[in-house]
Amino acid sequence: MTVPPRRSTYRHGNLRQALLEAGVELARTGGPDAVVLREATRRAGVSPNAAYRHFADRDALVHAVSLEAMAALARTMEAEQANLPPVDDPSAAARARFRAVGTGYLFFARTEPGLFRAAFHVPEDMTQAEAAISAGAGGLTPFQLLAAALDDLASCGLIPPERRPGAEFIVWSCVHGLAVLLIDGPLRGLQDPQATEATRLLIDMIERGL
């Protein structure tokens, strides 16, 4: 959108950020493959090579975009939790928060499929590394939000203690799998109500299986 503003100064002033934002915009509409170095520099109104002063290569830019997308995912999940109506019963609250983790995750995947795919492109190990960058406003990464929700469930006795260890990976798998099948798998093109229903069914099943 932002046509190259034809800057007058030789220095751009904030190129790294501009390239990152252009990259995010490209990823939003076309996924990680659409993050094209030259196009990003074009949008920043700068020559292609200027990018190499801020990113080692295209992969470095894509990786930065990926972290940004992961943070956006975390924010969406936080928002989903924040929107929850207050509940008195701690067990009910814990369950609602847990479910919000899943619904927020899947909501993001469906509304921002390009960013979602970018978030999981070359994701090294978002379990621990670079946690600060890929966190939401609350400082937690998507993975940490899930872990916290599971901890709550466990402390309410809603997960047998012996099954708590490693549960994040199992639960994450289920939710992530549905996300992937919905956005570019065989469930792509499912209409909103059906996708929401599938989400509900999946989380129901997870709760039973925990």
Place this chain on the structure above:
Amino acid sequence: MTVPPRRSTYRHGNLRQALLEAGVELARTGGPDAVVLREATRRAGVSPNAAYRHFADRDALVHAVSLEAMAALARTMEAEQANLPPVDDPSAAARARFRAVGTGYLFFARTEPGLFRAAFHVPEDMTQAEAAISAGAGGLTPFQLLAAALDDLASCGLIPPERRPGAEFIVWSCVHGLAVLLIDGPLRGLQDPQATEATRLLIDMIERGL
């Protein structure tokens, strides 16, 4: 591997198949993005443009590779089921066959990650379309193998009837999610025993939640 055999005849004889095999080989080592038209023609010992007599464009080749990979996945799943020791109890047999669907799927993902990723690249709708091409020796696609296993469970009373509809998508989500997280998500690099353990835990959870 097969260096261009420097054919003598003007016609190649079986170019389409040769390109497809080269494409599969490329996908095997580098995933769908590694399926490069020019490289495939190079391996077939033919000029780049010759490919366009057999595939509309690169995407068409990748799609053909994808179907091939899906069939390979089906074969691996069939093999996993075929390896099962015979059991008398029909319920136990149904459970074993169901678990084999999941373990076969995950085994393929871990041993052939490139092909696995290719299989799910641009997968349109493998639920119904092009079933014949992407099936294994038994004529069933991966999705159909799962559906059949679920039908068996249901007829043994191991799934409450009201939960049978749509169960394939839920189960598929869980297994697929773990596969994705294992091969290029945060669980990548998990060693074999741990990956196997995660598989077991996941399928346990699915059985409880069905």
Place this chain on the structure above:
DNA sequence: ACACTTATGTGGATGCTGTCCACATAAGGG
């Protein structure tokens, strides 16, 4: 046997990409 049509492969060109090298221009520090 011969001409015609169709299928298949080749060569050359275009425009896109990522990336390298040499150079230009500014900003800041002594």
Place this chain on the structure above:
DNA sequence: CCCTTATGTGGACAGCATCCACATAAGTGT
């Protein structure tokens, strides 16, 4: 005020997908 360092530019190269015109073989009907 000069020198170093950071940042941006220009030109080049190789690799890619794809298009067009052309070449060569294989059939096909007469």
